[in-house]
Every structure is written in structure tokens, then in C-alpha cells.
Amino acid sequence: MNSETEQLLHFLQAVYSPKDDALCAQIRSRLYDYVVAFVNWNQDRTTFDLSAFADLRQHLDGCVACSEAFSRLYTAVVQPMSSESLGSIPEPDLSFLRPKESLSEQLRRALSRVGETIRLQLSGDLLPALRPALAIGALRSSQGQEYGELLLQLDPPAELADRLPTAISVYRAGSSPVRCLVEVTVTLPDRAWPDLAGIPVTLSIGQQVRTQQTDAFGVASFEGIAIEELPAVAIEVKV
Amino acid sequence: MSSSAPSDAATLYQNCRSTDLNVQSAAYRTLWRLLYQGAWNLLYDQIDGADLAEDCAQQALMRIHQRLHECNQPAAFLSWSQRIVANLTIDELRRRKRFSGTTSTQDEGQNPLENVPVLPEMVSQLEIEELRTLLQKAPISDRSRRVVVGRFFDQSDDEQLAQVERELSGEAVLSSHVQVTRAKNLAKLRNWQPLREYLRVEEIND
Numbered sequence: 001m002n003s004e005t006e007q008l009l010h011f012l013q014a015v016y017s018p019k020d021d022a023l024c025a026q027i028r029s030r031l032y033d034y035v036v037a038f039v040n041w042n043q044d045r046t047t048f049d050l051s052a053f054a055d056l057r058q059h060l061d062g063c064v065a066c067s068e069a070f071s072r073l074y075t076a077v078v079q080p081m082s083s084e085s086l087g088s089i090p091e092p093d094l095s096f097l098r099p100k101e102s103l104s105e106q107l108r109r110a111l112s113r114v115g116e117t118i119r120l121q122l123s124g125d126l127l128p129a130l131r132p133a134l135a136i137g138a139l140r141s142s143q144g145q146e147y148g149e150l151l152l153q154l155d156p157p158a159e160l161a162d163r164l165p166t167a168i169s170v171y172r173a174g175s176s177p178v179r180c181l182v183e184v185t186v187t188l189p190d191r192a193w194p195d196l197a198g199i200p201v202t203l204s205i206g207q208q209v210r211t212q213q214t215d216a217f218g219v220a221s222f223e224g225i226a227i228e229e230l231p232a233v234a235i236e237v238k239v
Numbered sequence: 240m241s242s243s244a245p246s247d248a249a250t251l252y253q254n255c256r257s258t259d260l261n262v263q264s265a266a267y268r269t270l271w272r273l274l275y276q277g278a279w280n281l282l283y284d285q286i287d288g289a290d291l292a293e294d295c296a297q298q299a300l301m302r303i304h305q306r307l308h309e310c311n312q313p314a315a316f317l318s319w320s321q322r323i324v325a326n327l328t329i330d331e332l333r334r335r336k337r338f339s340g341t342t343s344t345q346d347e348g349q350n351p352l353e354n355v356p357v358l359p360e361m362v363s364q365l366e367i368e369e370l371r372t373l374l375q376k377a378p379i380s381d382r383s384r385r386v387v388v389g390r391f392f393d394q395s396d397d398e399q400l401a402q403v404e405r406e407l408s409g410e411a412v413l414s415s416h417v418q419v420t421r422a423k424n425l426a427k428l429r430n431w432q433p434l435r436e437y438l439r440v441e442e443i444n445d
């Protein structure tokens with residue numbers, strides 16, 4: 001193909017190129033590099049060349065949106081705004097730099113033991129780690145009440161099993177969306193179903209204390225707990 | 240491109256990786272200024288430019304933190320970071336439809352060659368001078384005609400074309416302005432009847 005034919009081909013391809021959003025996305029990811037190369041090439045054509053961007057340049061002729069994106073980037077590079085025009089620069093949010101504690105570390109801090117009583121203190125920091133990854137609409141039924149959404153689930157990590165022989169599940173009440181059911185399931189190494197009944201479990205919120213005994217499955221249930229008070233809940237199990 | 244020395248970039252890169260939270264935070268605050276400026280350069284003319292710049296710069300900051308290990312050349316850390324914020328900002332502008340994307344001429348009428356690739360065999364039948372003459376009659380401005388004909392028929396580059404326009408108009412014309420002008424006017428030519436007829440005549444004659 002001679003150069004004249006090539007010129008005509010490029011002209012017609014630019015005029016009649018179909019819209020291709022996927023290609024545009026691909027081209028846009030290379031635009032900054034093209035701008036840098038273009039500026040360098042304009043300054044020194046003996047050292048720099050744009051052959052690696054031939055397809056991109058052809059695309060720009062046929063795509064107004066990508067051309068405008070190129071123009072905006074090019075202007076930003078060769079004629080950046082003065083720092084005076086910036087005005088005051090806002091503060092960045094650097095919270096992502098703080099190291100995230102693992103669930104095990106958080107639980108260790110929340111656990112204490114006095115004699116045979118193991119105590120777990122929930123908190124506002126701990127609760128987000130206990131929320132299920134996916135919304136689960138469970139249907140639980142207890143003494144005629146129905147419970148829906150699983151709000152929290154704590155299954156103790158293997159490395160803490162001996163210090164925290166307890167799983168905790170919290171379900172939103174069907175009858176009152178601001179209340180929930182807290183189920184504490186106790187597992188002991190030397191006891192199994194149906195021999196898990198009679199273990200005292202205490203749920204306290206400040207001065208309010210409620211005690212239940214586990215059933216044959218090792219489950220103690222606490223109904224009507226205010227969801228907003230969950231961060232203040234402490235659970236004690238006498239093992 | 241960056242006014243900072245490579246050693247400054249490498250130092251900033253290392254500080255961003257520091258295990259000392261104070262050193263790391265200070266480094267990210269320095270990087271933040273660069274990213275915010277980069278986003279602002281692209282958004283200064285938007286009504287909500289400051290808010291958008293803050294959003295884009297924050298996204299870029301977190302993305303850089305996540306992908307720090309992908310920066311293979313610490314000396315080029317600033318360019319690498321600028322690329323990230325530029326790409327994010329351009330994508331955000333596109334997502335919010337702050338680019339025209341289409342002109343009314345692109346929306347109206349059909350692309351006569353849609354789904355038909357422009358093949359060299361089709362083109363070989365065309366006469367370049369006939370097409371150049373035809374384009375002299377196109378309903379586009381003289382400047383538009385110069386940048387279209389200059390690129391495809393005279394093989395001028397955009398910096399040369401911008402120089403011509405600067406001399407003719409006395410305005411500060413950048414080569415990027417030439418690029419956008421040409422793209423917009425090529426879109427207009429898409430539905431220009433005489434060009435469509437000319438091409439159909441050549442197809443019949445094949």
C-alpha cells in the first residue's frame with residue numbers, strides 16, 4: 001500500500017470508525033503516557049518518537065470524547081494551574097494507614113477470666129468484625145417469636161477455642177426491628193449434646209443483668225435486647 | 240516532566256513504605272499535595288471542581304497505597320503517581336459525562352460504513368486529489384478544514400498545524416486544540432451527504 005492510499009485509509013477510518021466503549025477505556029488508560037511522550041517528542045524529535053502510539057493517535061481522530069480527554073490532560077501537563085489557584089488544600093483521610101487488628105487480637109483484648117468464669121466484652125470497635133460478609137435472612141423461631149436477619153456471628157478462631165468456648169449469634173426480631181435475639185452457644189471439650197444443659201450464661205448491659213442456663217444443645221437465648229445497646233453487652237460463661 | 244529530582248521521588252517512595260507511622264503519614268501528606276494538584280489541573284473549570292478533585296485525589300492516594308509494590312522504579316514514583324491520579328480523574332469525568340462523547344451529528348443518521356471495515360481495496364479506487372477537492376466544499380470552518388486536510392493529506396503534525404493557527408489568529412493554540420478540532424469535524428463529516436455519495440459511487444465501480 002503506498003503512502004497516499006495509507007493516508008486515505010486513515011482518513012476514512014477516522015471518519016467512519018464505529019463507537020467502541022471498550023476500546024475507549026483501553027485508550028484512556030494510556031493517555032497520560034501518550035501525553036508525556038508527545039511533550040517529549042515535541043521538545044526533541046531526534047530522541048523521542050511516537051510510533052508506539054500510532055493506534056492511539058488514529059483513535060483520537062475518530063473519537064471526540066477521547067480527544068477531549070487528551071486535550072484536558074495535555075493542557076494540565078504543559079500549562080498546570082498555579083498553586084495560588086488551588087486555594088486551601090483539604091486534609092487527606094489517612095485512616096487507611098492504620099494497621100487493622102485481626103479478629104483474634106481484638107478478641108484477646110475483649111476476653112478476661114476470673115476463676116471458672118469467662119467474660120467477653122463486646123464493643124463498638126469489635127462489632128464490625130462480627131457482621132456477616134453477606135446479608136443472611138435467617139428465620140429463627142423462639143418461644144413463638146420469629147427472628148430474621150443475622151446481624152452478628154462470632155465463631156471463635158481456632159487459636160482461641162480454649163479461651164473462648166462460645167459462639168454468639170444475633171438475629172433481628174421480626175416483630176420489632178430495633179430488638180434482637182442473642183444466642184450464646186457453649187462448647188466444652190469434655191461435654192457434648194445432649195449433655196450441655198445447665199451451664200450458666202449471663203448477659204449484662206451496664207447494671208442490667210440477665211442469666212439463662214443452656215439447653216441440651218448448649219444454647220442460652222436472650223430475647224428483646226436493644227440493638228443499639230449491643231456494643232455495651234458483656235457475656236459471661238461459667239465453665 | 241516532574242520538577243522533583245529522582246532522588247526526591249525515591250525518598251518519598253521509601254517513606255511511603257516506612258513502618259514508622261509518623262514518617263509514613265508525612266510522606267502520604269506530601270504525596271497528597273501532588274495528587275490534589277494533579278486532579279485540580281484537570282478539574283479547575285468544573286462547577287464542583289474542588290470537591291471532585293478531593294474525591295479523585297483521595298481515591299488515588301488509597302490506590303497508590305494498595306499498589307505501592309507495583310512501582311518498579313522508585314525514581315519514577317512521582318510520574319507513576321501522577322499517572323494514577325490522571326487516569327482516575329479522566330475516568331471520573333467520563334463517568335459523570337463531563338465529556339461530550341458524541342456530537343449531534345454522530346447521533347443523527349447512520350454510519351454508512353457501520354459494520355463494514357474500511358478496507359485498503361476500497362480506498363485504492365479513490366483519488367486523493369478528488370477527495371481533497373471535495374473537502375474544500377465541506378460545511379466546516381477554514382481552520383477545521385486546515386487541520387483535517389493537513390493531517391491526512393499533507394502529513395503535517397499537530398504542532399506544525401498549531402503553529403499555523405497561532406500565526407493566523409494570534410491566539411494561543413495548542414496542538415491538543417488541533418486534535419480536538421479535528422475529531423469534532425471528522426464526526427461532522429460522517430454524515431455529510433456528498434462524501435457518502437462519493438464513497439458509494441466508488442463502491443459501485445469496484
